[in-house]
Amino acid sequence: MTGVAQGAAAADGSSWHTIEVDLGERGYPVRIGAGVRHTLPEVIARIGARKAVVVSARPGAWTPDPGVEALHIAARDGERHKTLAWVEELCVCFAQFGLTRSDVVVSCGGGTTTDAVGLAAALYHRGVPVVHLPTSLLAQVDASVGGKTAVNLPQGKNLIGAYWQPRAVLCDTDYLTTLPQRERINGYGEIARCHFIGAGDLRGLGTAEQIAASVARKAQIVSLDERDAGLRHLLNYGHTLGHALERATDFALRHGEAVAVGTVFAGRLAGALGRIGPERVAEHLDVVRHYGLPTELPAGVSTGELVALARLDKKATRGLAFVLDGPAGAELVSGVPAETVAAVLDAMPRRATAGAPAR
Known part of the structure; x- marks a missing residue:
């Protein structure tokens, strides 16, 4: 059963959180806490x-020894x-090393690393085991869990990918102490959007508890809809505009920052469509602001460009589509009128200058 449990004790006497992603034979644990990276040899031994x-x-010094013969790639x-x-280069390295389907690939990095390495593992020999050690808050909260792997095309984000569940995810919170402030805050973009997809208000919790609650909600959704047939669309809350903003700023706006702005926009759009009232619209802004995330559109990005990029979203099979709050909670809303989207974008405040968002 998917949920949060206290795991084994860490070296300092504290305990780890363990969330089980319930996918039957493909299920796996997500372990969260200080020092969990050191359990990698144990995980690989079980594989x-x-x-x-x-x-x-x-x-x-921050990459744990897997406990078996290993090839290390930067x-x-x-x-x-x-x-x-990059995926092809990785697979060539796998082959040259003599990696077999009985061996393992380990990713240790942010969400872009887990995405690309996960896809390489999914494709090589039609699938080899992979273990993720996400090192950014963004990756620990979201990217490393759920089995989505992907790379980008010039036409859009994550357009080439595969579902490939890891054997385990080790979210070591020690890694977060090494992050620059902007990168740490960036990760809260995914935590903020969890407020509106059933995770509850996480603002009063510690970081490890926020990660655990966010992962537990994602695990619940993934266990019910592994391949985006319906419910899993909830995880894209704030992401349709978020991905468009990343592309429009040539990734100067980071993923969590873009999702944060996309979450504020989602509240405004839901209000414009009569799905939620003014207080709930304002709650979107309040939650995002609490985490120190940007709430304004970046300067120099036109409404027309954002609408055009939103049309490239994978969910946009019948016109513009957004995951929006409503009377029954969040759900995917298709066929949203372009003129409504444009009007909401035009009404949003914009930063006076380009570059990194103000805090």
Whole structure:
């Protein structure tokens, strides 16, 4: 059963949170807490692998020993490196190392690393086991869990991908102490949107508890809808405009920041469509502001460009589509009139200057 449980004790006497992603034979644990990266050898021993390829965006001191013969590859973290060419290079390295279907691939990095390495693992030999060690708050809260792997095309984000569930996810909160302030706040974009998809108000919790609650909600959704047939669309709350903003700013606006602005927009759009009242619209702004995230559209990005980019979203099969709050909670709303979307965008405040958002 999907849920949050207290796990084994860490070296300092504290306990870890463990969430089980309930997918039957493909189910796996997500372990959250300080020092959980050191359990990697135990995880790999359970898999039974004799070799491991470790793709890491972190220095050696922060990349745990897998406990078996290993090839270490430096990751290319960042959206610009989420390409099929990088996936091909990884697979060539797997083959040269003699990796078999009984071995394992380990990703250690942010969400772009888990996405690309996960896709390489899904494609090589038609699928080899993968273990994720997400090192950013954004990746721990969202990208590493759920089995979505993907790379980008010039035409859009995550347009080439596969579902490939990991064997385990180790969310070591020690990694978060090394993040720059902007990158740490960036991760709260996914936590903020969880407020509106059934995770409850997480603002009063500690970071590990916020991660655990966010992952637990995602695990519940994924266990019911692994392949985006319906309910899993909820996880895209704030993402349709968010992805458009990333593209429109050439990724100067980071993913969590873009999702945060997209969440504010989703509240305004739901209000414009009569789905929620003014207080709930304002709650979107209040929650995003609480986490220190941007709430304004970036300067220099036109409404027309954002509407055009939103049309490229994978959910947009029947016109513009957004996950929006409503009387029965969040749901996917298709066929949203372009003129309504444009009017809401035009009414949103914009930053006076381009560049990194103000805090």
